[in-house]
Amino acid sequence: MxxxxxxxxxxxxxxxxxxxxxxxxxxxxxxxxxxxxxxxxxxxxxxxxxxxxxxxxxxxxxxxxxxxxxxxxxxxxxxxxxxxxxxxxxxxxxxxxxxxxxxxxxxxxxxxxxxxxxxxxxxxxxxxxxxxxxxxxxxxxxxxxxxxxxxxxxxxxxxxxxxxxxxxxxxxxxxxxxxxxxxxxxxIADSCLKVIKKDDARIKLNIAKNEKIIMYTGNLYAWKGVYTLADAALLAPEYVFYIVGGSDFDKEVQMFKIYLKNKKIKNINMVGYVKPSLIQYYLAAADILVAPNSAKSDASMNYTSPLKLYEYMASRRPIILSDLTSMRNLIDAKFVFWMKPDDPKSLIDKIKEVENNESIAKKKAQEAFSFVKTKxxxxxxxxxxxxxxxx
CATH class of the missing domain: 3.40.50.2000 (Glycogen Phosphorylase B;)
Known part of the structure; x- marks a missing residue:
């Protein structure tokens, strides 16, 4: 054929x-x-x-x-x-x-x-x-x-x-x-299912071992919730927030940088675009992965099926998602921690919840990985x- x-x-x-x-x-x-x-x-x-x-x-x-x-x-x-x-x-x-x-x-x-x-x-x-x-x-x-x-x-x-x-x-x-x-x-690609230890990933990427890293991957469109992420970073200077992605062709990247400068947000590391083969190393280097999609967008509320979610699940790291119909239709609720959309404080509360419930977080991450292996x-x-x- x-x-x-x-x-x-x-x-x-x-x-x-x-x-x-x-x-x-x-x-x-x-x-x-x-x-x-x-x-x-x-x-x-x-x-x-x-x-x-x-x-x-x-x-x-x-x-x-x-x-x-x-x-x-x-x-x-x-x-x-x-x-x-x-x-x-x-x-x-x-x-x-x-x-x-x-x-x-x-x-x-x-x-x-x-x-x-x-x-x-x-x-x-x-x-x-x-x-x-x-x-x-x-x-x-x-x-x-x-x-x-x-x-x-x-x-x-x-x-x-x-x-x-x-x-x-x-x-x-x-x-x-x-x-x-x-x-x-x-x-997800089969190649993304391999185990990468956090320390090994951080050595490869030259990231300090002692950093508490909250990771987001993807584009910097407002409906993806990146401004909620930025406001959360302002509330929690003890964490380092990594943003991996964003094209130099997009206006959104420059707008977001201006927002960070105006708000004087210092604990966000904008890595920029990296080759797809490096994404799994960044995910493995993280302590927690987030997808704080906004509820203010129809695309986010009803239509999205983010590729990053499947990459997140393959990494075996705890995941925090916005509590949206689109997200709940994709996976079992027990695999992740749910935050209120467009609420920076809710995101920080969930980060604390993950930290304070390490065994539960590990169990959720493993269940998510078992699910995504078939996808x-x-x-x-x-x-x-x-x-x-x-x-």
């Missing part, structure tokens, strides 16, 4: 979705499928130009699929310099040009199955290859006009993968046949294809 995975993303990328995309391609390839990952030719950010590796070396994955980069009009790096009224125009141009190129390419090539995260591309391709497209949805439109258009066309798509049960339930309430929808949460990308890819009798 010939499969195209079509993804409008820069590859390699600083974003977590890059990990998911290449891991899924690798896992499809392990099933004996002839996989081509179709992505746009994109300019690299400064950080990625420094790494200067192909995706197989960068992500440390098997070269069992092909990468094909297609023409598009990439002006996205200009977005930060345009007047506010033109913000978003570079993305519209880039997305439209890549969509047209992909459509022509897909129709000219012999392919059995197309897998994509683009709703618009799926709608267009559905006119030509109705039963040959799988759409993976990570969120839903929240603007009224966008919802009207979305509801009209989503019912025509026969194969849909969603990343949590909330999205599935909403789609069913909008009239989509539940049998067309499969829930496939994020997953591999290989299992996810196989489940998706089996659901529609494609293997």
């Amino acid at each position: 010939k499969l195209f995975y079509i993804a409008n993303v820069r590859l390699p990328t600083e974003k977590a979705h890059g990990i998911q995309i290449v891991r899924m391609c690798e896992s499809f390839g392990k099933l004996g499928i002839d996989v081509s990952l179709i992505a746009p030719m994109r300019f690299k950010t400064k950080k990625l130009r420094f790494f200067n590796e192909d995706i197989y070396s960068f992500y440390k994955i098997n070269k069992n699929f092909q990468l094909k980069k297609l023409f598009n009009m990439d002006f996205l790096l200009l977005d930060n310099y345009l007047p506010k009224i033109l913000t978003g125009l570079p993305f519209l141009i880039q997305n439209s040009s890549f969509l047209v190129t992909c459509l022509i390419y897909s129709l000219c090539k012999k392919v059995d199955l197309i897998y994509t995260r683009s709703f618009l591309f799926t709608v267009l391709l559905n006119f030509f290859k109705k039963n040959s497209v799988i759409l993976e949805l990570h969120n839903l439109p929240f603007k009224k006009f966008s919802q009207i258009i979305f509801k009209k066309f989503i019912k025509r798509i026969n194969k849909i993968v969603v990343i949590n049960e909330n999205i599935k339930n909403i789609l069913i309430s909008w009239g989509v046949d539940g049998n067309k929808i499969l829930t496939g949460t994020s997953a 591999t990308w290989d299992n996810r890819a196989e489940d998706i294809l089996k659901y529609w009798n494609l293997i």
Whole structure:
């Protein structure tokens, strides 16, 4: 079987979705499928130009699929310099040009199955290859006009993968046949399941052994709860808060640095972006891992299935999560400690609770690890294809 995975993303990328995309391609390839990952030719950010590796070396994955980069009009790096009224125009141009190129390419090539995260591309391709497209949805439109258009066309798509049960339930309430929808949460690579001792990780990363480290990994969007984390750091100077992630391409990073400076927060170590292969060492170096997502965002409340959560569970470290429906739908409540969203004091209280209940914290971490061992990308890819009798 010939499969195209079509993804409008820069590859390699600083974003977590890059990990998911290449891991899924690798896992499809392990099933004996002839996989081509179709992505746009994109300019690299400064950080990625420094790494200067192909995706197989960068992500440390098997070269069992092909990468094909297609023409598009990439002006996205200009977005930060345009007047506010033109913000978003570079993305519209880039997305439209890549969509047209992909459509022509897909129709000219012999392919059995197309897998994509683009709703618009799926709608267009559905006119030509109705039963040959799988759409993976990570969120839903929240603007009224966008919802009207979305509801009209989503019912025509026969194969849909969603990343949590909330999205599935909403789609069913909008009239989509539940049998067309499969829930496939994020997953973990087998290589991330190896045991790394805290001391060994700290030596590798040149981190002091005596630091009490609270770790967050991921981007610095407000809905991820990073400002709650910053305010918590201000309340608890005895801890060192590490933030691993954030692209130099994002405005959010600079905004967050200004916030720290204005608040005079000194106990946050902003590591910045690191290669995916180093993430597990940072997680292993931590005492406690946190994902303090905000309840003020619809994406955070209902749609998220954070890759970091699965990486956290694989690290065997205690985890503190915001008490949100999206999070509770992903894992058993007993695996983690739950904090009140958008509440810095609640986060500090939970950190103290973890410290004061070491045996309970270790038990939760081990139970989370036992759970996540089955949530591999290989299992996810196989489940998706089996659901529609494609293997």
